Amino acid sequence: MEEKFDCIIVGGGIAGLSAAMTLAKANARFLLIERGEFCGAKNVSGGVLWGSDLARLVPEYWEEDGGFERFVSHRRLTFMDEQSAFSVDFKSDHFKETPYTGVTVLRAVFDEWLAGKVQEAIDASAHPDESFLATDILVEEVVQEDGRVTGIRAGDEVFHADCVIIAEGVNNLLTRQIELEKEYVPGDHVAVGVKEVLKLDEARLADRFQLNGRSGLTNEFVGACSEGVEGGGFLYTNKDSISLGLVLGMNDLRDKGKTPYDVLNSFKEHPVVADMIRDAETVEYSAHVVSTGDIKGMPSEIYADGVMIAGEAAHLLLNAGKAIQGMDYAMRSGILAAETVVEAKKANDFSSRMLGNYRKALESSYVLQDMKSFQQAVHLLHRQEMFSTVPNLICDFGRQFFTIDGKPTPKASAMMRAAIKRHASYWDLVKLGLKGAKAL
Ligand SMILES: Cc1cc2nc3c(=O)[nH]c(=O)nc-3n(C[C@H](O)[C@H](O)[C@H](O)COP(=O)(O)OP(=O)(O)OC[C@H]3O[C@@H](n4cnc5c(N)ncnc54)[C@H](O)[C@@H]3O)c2cc1C
Structure with missing residues (x-):
């Protein structure tokens, strides 16, 4: 009989590896294919992995040396003009509690470490010889039969599965190939x-x-x-x-x-x-x-018969000013897609009706809730004033406020009025302030 997996995962980035770990723990038979020489070889992040899902995948990971670089205990947001910097700075011992809510990572190290953890989970599963992490292989095509996804093609090899999770990252060629994303996501x-x-x-x-x-x-x-x-x-x-x-x-x-x-x-x-x-x-x-985190960049749907799209392939990301959240969204969506596979396997139903539960789970999670709640903030960040007028004005105020030069010191309100006069109109600032208050 031809070999058939419960699931094939395309991409060994954060979304793919999180899905793989979830499937390994549930004793599913799966194949993960990564085009890089090793997991992480092709991946870039800033990168802070926010949230606490990593502890769901690797409990007490903080006891280990590998994986993350540092936990985040000190956060700073800096407004700059050509010469100065004005920062909002927050440091707190509450960040020291485990599971950490933010850890810095270097992807080439982190992804490879996580892949190692997935391999350990495969080895400890009920089918250690029937799940595989395969690197240095490019998936060229998602195979479809009678309108449903049945597997993938890499070179001359075709592999079949009940379900495919596409976790190929932002350049989502395969997602476009099966027409869930209709065209190139515009600039x-x-x-x-x-x-x-x-x-x-x-x-x-x-x-x-x-x-x-x-x-x-x-x-x-x-x-x-x-x-x-x-x-x-x-x-x-x-x-x-x-x-x-x-x-x-x-x-x-x-x-x-x-x-x-x-x-x-x-x-x-x-x-x-x-x-x-x-x-x-x-x-x-x-x-x-x-x-950019613009919800309009998302595919028309993130599931269909026999397939789900996870991570940035589905344009799941939020950048509303205080952080970029792409890796935690990739992690959570990978976990939820894999949990949906496990339920689908129990019901022996991989139809779009069943896999639609993936979307429902994402809708109830912070991922789609936050993406929807903070869309206005995402758009606000793209306004010219946010990267010119506002930082210039804040630095101008800071320069006056922190300068002591042997002359009479104006009140802070007068300093602010002077800064506004130099950089913006009151009315424009009021409009921006109202938009900001609504967006956040
Ligand atoms: C400069 C920069 C800074 C960022 N900073 C942060 C940050 O601080 N915090 C944060 O949370 N997010 C950050 N992000 C976003 C974050 O990196 C992504 O959202 C995250 O990596 C998405 O994970 P993913 O698993 O969906 O995709 P990826 O990490 O891109 O993984 C996709 C994987 O699929 C593989 N692949 C693709 N196509 C195929 C194929 N056909 N066959 C086989 N394999 C394939 C790729 O090689 C890759 O390994 C940043 C991004 C950039 C560029």
């Missing part, structure tokens, strides 16, 4: 992310960022970091390195005739950032497309 629904990993001695890094043990800092930036291009910057601390990067609007980059690496170089030269990365050596450079 206004995707951005380009560029990132450097800068090596810095662990003790120096801890001193510079006031880190204790495995605690870490996340710093988001808006304003001069993007040279007037729609977008923002980030700096995250790893064990002995810094992840520094930008997420920039694709259309705006093109319209302003800028290249991502030029903008990144100028971000690195900003006096505030230059101090943070001083003497750190660039050891890795990467770039990747990333969803």
Whole structure:
């Protein structure tokens, strides 16, 4: 008899591996196919993995050395103009409690570590010889028979399964092939992310960022970091390195005739950032497309007969200003898709009616609830004022407020009025403030 899996997972990124772990624990027979030489070889993130789903997959992962770099205990949001930086800074011991609510990761390390954990779960399952993690293989086609997905083709090989989970990431060619996403997602629904990993001695890094043990800092930036291009910057601390990067609007980059690496170089030269990365050596450079979190970029549907779409292939991502949430969304959607496979197997029903439970589960989870709740914030972030007027105004106010120069000091309200006068109109700010209040 021809071999048939309960499930085939395309993609060994966070969504695919989370689905695989869930299936292994449920003793399902599955095949995961990853095109990279190893899981994580092709993947890019800032990256902070938010939420606590990792502990669902690997309980007490924090007891181990591998996987994550640091847990997030210190958060900062910085508004920049050409010379200054004004930050909102929050540090709290409550972040030290496990399971952590945010950990920094380097994807080439993290994904490979998670793949190792999945292999351990396969080995401990009821069918250790019937589930596989296969790397260095490109899935070229999703096989369909009589309108339902029945497997995949890689080269000359066709593999069959009751169900396929497509977890191929943002460049969702296979999702488009089966017409769940009708066309290329236009430039206004995707951005380009560029990132450097800068090596810095662990003790120096801890001193510079006031880190204790495995605690870490996340710093988001808006304003001069993007040279007037729609977008923002980030700096995250790893064990002995810094992840520094930008997420920039694709259309705006093109319209302003800028290249991502030029903008990144100028971000690195900003006096505030230059101090943070001083003497750190660039050891890795990467770039990747990333969803903007606009719900309009999502496929027309995320399931059909015999198939479900998980992670960023379904454009599940939120960037509403305080963090990019793509990995936790990938993790949760991978888990929910796999749980749906397990239920479908019990009922021996892989029809779209049954797999629609995946969408229902996502709708009841924070993933689709937050994406819907914060759409206005996503759109607000793309307004020109958010990366020019607002940071300039805030820094102008900060400069006045913190300067003591032997002259009479105006009241803070007068300083604010002066800053507004220089950068915006009251009416525009009131409108923006109202929009902001509604969006958040
Ligand atoms: C610069 C940048 C910064 C970011 N920062 C953050 C952050 O701080 N926090 C956060 O939560 N998110 C962040 N994100 C978003 C996050 O990286 C993604 O949302 C997340 O990686 C999506 O996971 P995924 O598993 O869906 O897709 P991916 O991680 O892209 O994995 C897809 C996998 O599928 C494989 N694949 C694709 N096609 C095929 C095929 N045909 N055959 C076989 N294998 C295939 C790929 O090789 C890849 O391994 C950032 C993204 C960028 C670019």
